Amino acid sequence: MLRVTVWGENVHEQKNRVVAEVYPDTMHGTIAGFLNRAGGIAATTATLQEPEHGLTAERIAATDVLVWWGHAAHGDVADAVVDRVCDAVWGGMGMIFLHSAHFAKPFKRLMGAPCNLTWREAGERERLWVTSRSHPITAGLPDHFELEHEEMYGEPFGVPEPLETVFVSWFAGGEVFRSGLTWRRGAGNVFYFRPGHETYPTYHDANVQRVICNAVRWAHNPAMRIADPHAAPNVPVDRALESITERGPRLHHDGEAGYR
Amino acid sequence: MLRVTVWGENVHEQKNRVVAEVYPDTMHGTIAGFLNRAGGIAATTATLQEPEHGLTAERIAATDVLVWWGHAAHGDVADAVVDRVCDAVWGGMGMIFLHSAHFAKPFKRLMGAPCNLTWREAGERERLWVTSRSHPITAGLPDHFELEHEEMYGEPFGVPEPLETVFVSWFAGGEVFRSGLTWRRGAGNVFYFRPGHETYPTYHDANVQRVICNAVRWAHNPAMRIADPHAAPNVPVDRALESITERGPRLHHDGEAGYR
Amino acid sequence: MLRVTVWGENVHEQKNRVVAEVYPDTMHGTIAGFLNRAGGIAATTATLQEPEHGLTAERIAATDVLVWWGHAAHGDVADAVVDRVCDAVWGGMGMIFLHSAHFAKPFKRLMGAPCNLTWREAGERERLWVTSRSHPITAGLPDHFELEHEEMYGEPFGVPEPLETVFVSWFAGGEVFRSGLTWRRGAGNVFYFRPGHETYPTYHDANVQRVICNAVRWAHNPAMRIADPHAAPNVPVDRALESITERGPRLHHDGEAGYR
């Protein structure tokens, strides 16, 4: 079983009547629900309000793929948890960022870029087009699909060039957006997927659910998690693979750790 | 004139007799020196020990390309300066990271990855091979060149896939390393160049100097610096490019700033 | 002066009254015209009907950047000319493919992919969005611009992942398209730019003209053209950079050319 943790900020579900009505099981609960029904996936949830936001070292170690939704409370996420999440990604954990998580701390950290965009909340039509034919994340999807009510996100999207552009969105108001993008960071596969404004029933949409299920499987790296993704080991001269003789002046002593 | 600031940590030059003898003008002074002799470039220096590490807002605003060398004191660089440098890169400033700057705070921030590697300080032979024919950064270079004494850096190099791999190094002790890599972050061009251990005369080498001069010109983005590279403007419904009618529930009020 | 050759199929201008009225100077003539007014560019034209399609070895050798427009007569382009053009690109010539040139022989050859798409000729509105902020090809452009009447091209666009996605188009009929894409092939920079259906006045549009002028400058590689971009030289044992001794069985004799 692929072990997925769905992290939800869990703020609007508690405070906003509209959101609570659209997602009576919360957004993260809804997402974990359809993942659990997909087959081969065991999804659980974690939220901002839990100790360590529900993302303890043990929990992260037992997570193959982490799905992240946040919006109003990006700044409340503790830096220590962000460090832990990024270390896990670099070590091989897959990670899916949804919608407003474009401004989540771990996404900005992993991208090394501002991740900004333009936006409009008008319940307008979004149409997602597949731009990478037969990509695993598009399995079972038609060439395009529509979400009748969505928030608009517009280009330029301030992220690094992706490995692959999987979806591009059309909006009724005249904008476009690269809605599905893949990257690799360390040993971890990262996917950003645009739709998912909290006042619309996006995560109840069958095509959206399929994308997220596919993305979770795509992001999973079955290799053993790298214990220390920052390790920078010294290779002593007497263990060089080709015989060499030390020459010239040195700054470091034998076995010394490098500077960080 | 292309305005270049060469930032040097300036620690070993002051404390280590070997380094002081190899670089009597300091490393950053040496680099600024050959840049100034290259034509069309006005290079100055800044160091860790100056107020704000010499990288005030005014200085950064007047810098087209920033060259960075650091090693022993990465941790002493103030986070506020790192923020300023990264903002400038995202806004269009070019940036060249040299050698041990693979662990510099702004490089790790811009990469979104650990940037780790293996290493050995044995004064061994390094041979750099051009892997991208006729790339602007290789102008005037032969297909390969050698540095008789260098520190070894070995793969895997923990960085994201580059836009282009420009150099790959061979080491006498048996390792290889992707020594010249390009990325784009926001509007800024970023280049990492491997050689440059402080106890060897690498920055006196004509080919190395040529690479750095070429890289500075390549990294220069003549577009006007983006004032706020994080801006995420709301596009009101009544200013949509195609006429749309607002529908469905809303989370935000008109003209409200989005969450960060 | 940057030497540009604008290649035009020159079929519809001669046979179709509408096209002849929109482009009384022909399409290639129009493009060469605004390039010549841009400053620093010396543009001339070549057409399908000339001997060797106007692309003799001498002409190609004297071309820094080749701009290509074709549509109805892709199949009439001689393979020997396609070979010559591709060899020049691999050797360092820049190349811009416009609109229906997505199915031109040299484009398909350079891409190694089908380069297919969906299409509709309805004179609908196209809006191009800049997706790579401050990219040289976007210099002087707003964040988006419109073409009131254009042919629609829709995703999926059957090309390899580009180095950078510079423009994405929105169409009134509901499609999107990655309209500006860059690649490198050998030493040559390649740019595809979508707009330019022959029955609309696209090449009279100021923004389109600016993109093409920028693209020509971006594509120019000032390095000396590589004489034989296919060369695969043998490096004899006695000229190896590190001293090695020949070992084991051999298939080839000294100095023998490799198999192709």
Next chain:
Amino acid sequence: MLRVTVWGENVHEQKNRVVAEVYPDTMHGTIAGFLNRAGGIAATTATLQEPEHGLTAERIAATDVLVWWGHAAHGDVADAVVDRVCDAVWGGMGMIFLHSAHFAKPFKRLMGAPCNLTWREAGERERLWVTSRSHPITAGLPDHFELEHEEMYGEPFGVPEPLETVFVSWFAGGEVFRSGLTWRRGAGNVFYFRPGHETYPTYHDANVQRVICNAVRWAHNPAMRIADPHAAPNVPVDRALESITERGPRLHHDGEAGYR
């Protein structure tokens, strides 16, 4: 079962005593052998000498991943078979090119580049370094492994920038080479893997076998093969997803096929 066809040129095995002794079961037979022992893979062979080189339309349709080794007889491969192979890749067939297949017709066609390199046949030591940590193609491998006797291939390797650089080789004679590279072409995953000179026992090496087994699994695209990877369908105005009215002059008639 993943259906793999291993295509071998089968020339040297028949004519050269050394090769026949190293590979008494032929090279393609040896490769198919270890693939069949890997689990979950059903590998068969096809050779140049068979009708249609053993790659009939039926055979290709029943092949999930095609492995290709050729050297002396690249020119003897019929263009019609090359077309069929490339169409299958664009439609989703995975493809692995081995060693001297860098000059094979389908590889050059899929790359859109010269695919050239430097070479030396001296039985020298090659050491392959993993450059992409925990990439599926490196599963179960150490950080590096050695082949005591191999032909040298040197940079620059005339291929487009890959999606990912998975291996880089070190050679005793002083060269380096990007030995494992991935691309996507249409719906097909493509991997090039350098080692495999016919006079050395490379395909008997456990690490090489593991790479090829991993690569075959990585390259497999389970999506249904795209029937016509060149299709460029017209979308009539009355079937546009958003209601639009045809405007302006037209070149094409309703339902007309586009130009190729």
